[in-house]
Amino acid sequence: MSSEATPQTKAGRHAAIRNLLVSQTISSQEQLRSALGSQGIEVTQATLSRDLMEMRATKMRDRSGALIYSVPNADGSQSHEAEASVERLQRWLQTLLVTSTCVGNQLVLRTLVGAANLLGSALDVARIDDVVGTIAGDDTVLIICTSAQGALNAQDYLTSLAGGGPHPSTL
Secondary structure, three states, X not given: OOOOOOOXXXXXXXXXXXXXXXXXXXXXXXXXXXXXXXXXXXXXXXXXXXXXXXXXXXXXXXXXXXXXXXXXXXXXXXOOOOOHHHHHHHHHHHHHEEEEEEEOOEEEEEEOOOOHXXXXXXXXXXXXXXXXXXXXXXXXXXXXXXXXXXXXXXXHHHHHHHOOOOOOOOO
């Protein structure tokens, strides 16, 4: 008789959390803690909270509108509803973006005070073509692009999303 056990390591716990979030609809840390417990993995709420942050887990709305936990896949897409990352980015842009300015191959986004990290994270998860990376401060996100034309393309795409226009799945 063969049985599979999850090792009581951080990596094993993260793998178990990922499997649960991909295979089940989990809407609270307590629900996730209970599901882990049923697999023999006992974890405190504080540890679980840190694990979710390290794994870049986010809460997003499923098709029914309920908030559920989701984790990024290896390619950066979310495990639930691939297009949700672009929809979330569009929502954050509409809410948080103040201005955008191109400077060479860089795009500078100004946000509401304290909102740059949130927008920067949404940009990272969305994996936009021509974007090499982002750096976020308090109210500014610096987007580094592959070229000056790439920065203009990214600016057009992001301002289109911010304006509420239709969005292509990729640039």
